[in-house]
Amino acid sequence: MEAISxxxxxxxxNNKLLDRFAKRFGARFGADKIVGGETFSQAIxxxxxxxxxxxxxxxxxxxxxxxxxxxxxxxxxxxxxxxHSIAHHELNSEVSLKLTSLGLDINRDLVMENMKLILEEAxxxxxxxxIDMEDSTRCGDTLEIYRELKEKYKxxxxxxxxxxxxxxxxxxxxxxxQPYLRLVKGAYKESGKVAFIDKEHVDxxxxxxxxxxxxxxxxxxxxSHDDAMIAYTxxxxxxxxxxxxxxxxxxxxGMRNETQKELVKEGYKVRVYLPYGEDWYGYFMRRLxxxxxxxxxxxxxxxxx
Ligand code: FDA
Numbered sequence: 001m002e003a004i005s006x007x008x009x010x011x012x013x014n015n016k017l018l019d020r021f022a023k024r025f026g027a028r029f030g031a032d033k034i035v036g037g038e039t040f041s042q043a044i045x046x047x048x049x050x051x052x053x054x055x056x057x058x059x060x061x062x063x064x065x066x067x068x069x070x071x072x073x074x075x076x077x078x079x080x081x082x083x084h085s086i087a088h089h090e091l092n093s094e095v096s097l098k099l100t101s102l103g104l105d106i107n108r109d110l111v112m113e114n115m116k117l118i119l120e121e122a123x124x125x126x127x128x129x130x131i132d133m134e135d136s137t138r139c140g141d142t143l144e145i146y147r148e149l150k151e152k153y154k155x156x157x158x159x160x161x162x163x164x165x166x167x168x169x170x171x172x173x174x175x176x177x178q179p180y181l182r183l184v185k186g187a188y189k190e191s192g193k194v195a196f197i198d199k200e201h202v203d204x205x206x207x208x209x210x211x212x213x214x215x216x217x218x219x220x221x222x223x224s225h226d227d228a229m230i231a232y233t234x235x236x237x238x239x240x241x242x243x244x245x246x247x248x249x250x251x252x253x254g255m256r257n258e259t260q261k262e263l264v265k266e267g268y269k270v271r272v273y274l275p276y277g278e279d280w281y282g283y284f285m286r287r288l289x290x291x292x293x294x295x296x297x298x299x300x301x302x303x304x305x
Contacts, residue, residue, distance in 0.1 A: 031280045031284045033254050034252065034253055034254035034255070034275075034284065034287055035062070035253075035275050035276060035277075035280045035283070035284070036059070036253060036274045036275060036276040037276050038276065038277060038278045038280075039276065039277075040059070040061070040078075040081065040082045040085055040276060041085075042276065043059060043274060043276040044085065044089055044091070046253075046274065047059070047089075047091045047092075047093055047274065048089075048091065050272050050274070051091065051092045051093075053261060053264070054261075054264040054270075055260060055261075055264060055270050055271070055272050056092050056093070056094070056248070056269060056270065056271040056272070057091065057092060057093040057094070057271060057272050057273075057274050058093060058094040058095060058096045058130060058250070058271055058272075058273050058274070059082055059086070059093055059094075059095055059096065059274050059275075059276060060095075060096040060097065060098075060132065060273060060274070060275045060276070061075065061078050061079055061082060061097065061101070061275075061276060061277045062275045062276065062277035062278075062279045062280050062282075062283050063075050063098065063101035063277060063279045065100075065282070066100060066101050066102075066103065066105070066106075067105065067106065068106070069103060069106055069110060072101070072102050072103030072106060072110055072111075072114060073114065075101045075102055075114075076102055076114040076117055076118060079095065079097055079102075079118050080117065080118060080121045082095060083095060083118070083121045083122050083125060083127055084121070086125070086127060087124075087125040087127070093127075093274075094127055094128040094129065094130065094271070095118075095122065095127060095128075095129045095130070096129075096130045096131075096132050096273060097118070097129065097130075097131060097132065098131075098132045098134055099111055099115075099131060099134070099138065099141075099142055099145065100134055100138065102114040102115060102118075104138060104141060104142070108141070108145070111145060112145065112148075112149075115145070115149055116149070119149065119152075119153040119155065119156060122153075122155055123153065123155055126155065127155065128155045128156070128157055128180065129153075129155060129156055129157070130156075130157035130158060130159065130180070130182060130221075131145070131146055131156070131157070131158040131159070132158075132159055133158065133159035133160070133161055133184075133186075134188065135188040135189075135190065136164055136188070136190050136194045136195065139161075139164065139166070139170075142158065143158065143170055143173075143174070146158040146174075146179075147174070147177055150177045150178075150179070151177070156180065157179070157180035157181060157182060157221070158179070158180075158181060158182070159181065159182045159183075159184055159223070160174075160181055160182075160183055160184075160209060161184055161185065161186030161187075162183065162184070162185050162186060162196075162202050162203075162205040162206035162208075162209055163185055163186035163190060163195040163196050163202045163205070164186065164190070164194060164195050164196075165194060165195065165196070166194070167205065167209060168205070168208065168209065168212075171209055171212060171213060172212075175216055175218075178218065179213075179218055180218070180219050180221075181213055181218065181219075181220060181221065182221040182222075182223045182250060183206060183209045183210055183213065183220060183221065183222055183223060183224075184206075184223040184224065185202050185203070185206055185224065185226075186202070187286045187289075187290065188286070203226075203228065203229070206224070206229060207229070207232050210222060210229070210232065210233055210236060211236050214233075214236055214237065214240065214242050214246065214247060215236075215240055215242075217246075218246075219246055219247065220246065220247045220248075221247070221248050221249075221250045221271065222247065222248070222249050222250065223250040223251075223273070224249075224250075224251075225251055225252070225255050225256045225259070227259075230249060230259075230263070233247065233249070244267060244268060244269065245269075247269075248268070248269035248270065248271050249263055249268055249269070249270045249271070250270070250271045250272075250273055251270065251271075251272060251273070252272070252273050252275075252287070253272050253273060253274040253275065260272065
């Protein structure tokens with residue numbers, strides 16, 4: 001049953017017709033519990049509240065299915081504006097983005113140009129930018145772009161997904177560029193040709209990646225709500241004498257709020273990933289796929305509008 005609902009929501013997340021429908025009718029379907037508003041201005045009070053609670057933030061301007069150069073440039077401009085707002089309001093926040101929203105599916109020169117514009121602005125204010133990882137067909141290009149840009153920009157991170165067979169090798173290959181990596185399980189629908197399908201292997205591989213990256217001495221973000229991954233990270237840190245300054249826990253906005261606060265109390269750095277924007281549909285569907293319990297508030301959302 002769980003597998004069926006997961007596949008169903010992942011199928012919906014890729015449905016461009018429903019994406020257009022959701023945007024056109026502006027229905028929120030309960031998305032406001034996990035999305036910080038439709039504009040950056042709406043997200044500002046939420047970021048300030050999270051900061052007051054001792055939480056760091058990374059904002060993500062939601063956007064997928066960008067197919068025109070004009071739209072990719074608009075997304076770039078919006079991202080730069082969010083960097084200016086972070087600096088202007090003195091928010092404790094980084095920025096996350098997806099390369100497809102900057103034109104990855106259009107052409108590589110366009111993405112590089114857009115990324116450089118963003119990274120130059122972020123550098124001025126010492127703000128780190130993390131490139132989210134999308135589905136496996138984009139993984140190779142994303143990591144190549146990451147490596148090329150990382151030579152010039154220190155303030156750049158990316159994501160490695162433990163469900164992909166290739167990830168252990170990718171992690172080793174990135175070793176020499178002092179990567180800033182967020183390690184996650186992976187959120188897209190992938191085939192058994194490229195990814196572990198069973199949870200046990202995905203979890204085991206995430207533990208392996210966490211340990212390798214920490215022991216290699218690199219700053220590591222653990223992007224997971226799973227108590228087992230949190231406990232494992234603490235254990236590796238203890239065993240290998242890794243200081244709390246070398247890693248952080250990252251969780252999605254609206255998920256495990258109490259756990260986030262407990263970790264802060266224990267002296268760990270916790271960063272909340274706060275998505276915002278009108279284009280919330282694909283993100284929302286992937287979260288439903290991960291945790292069918294989230295369906296409850298979505299259904300409530302539909303009927304309360
Ligand atoms: P998982 O879904 O495996 O659940 C394991 C256990 O954790 C559950 O059985 C339950 O006990 C507990 N749990 C999980 N969620 C809970 C909740 N909401 N409330 C209570 N308990 C809960 N993916 C990707 O492909 N590319 C990316 O760039 C990113 N970026 C990213 C950033 C951040 C900050 C996070 C947290 C996640 C991502 N992801 C991602 C998503 C990631 O790949 C993964 O799909 C989800 O985090 C779900 O996996 P978890 O490890 O969180 O727990």
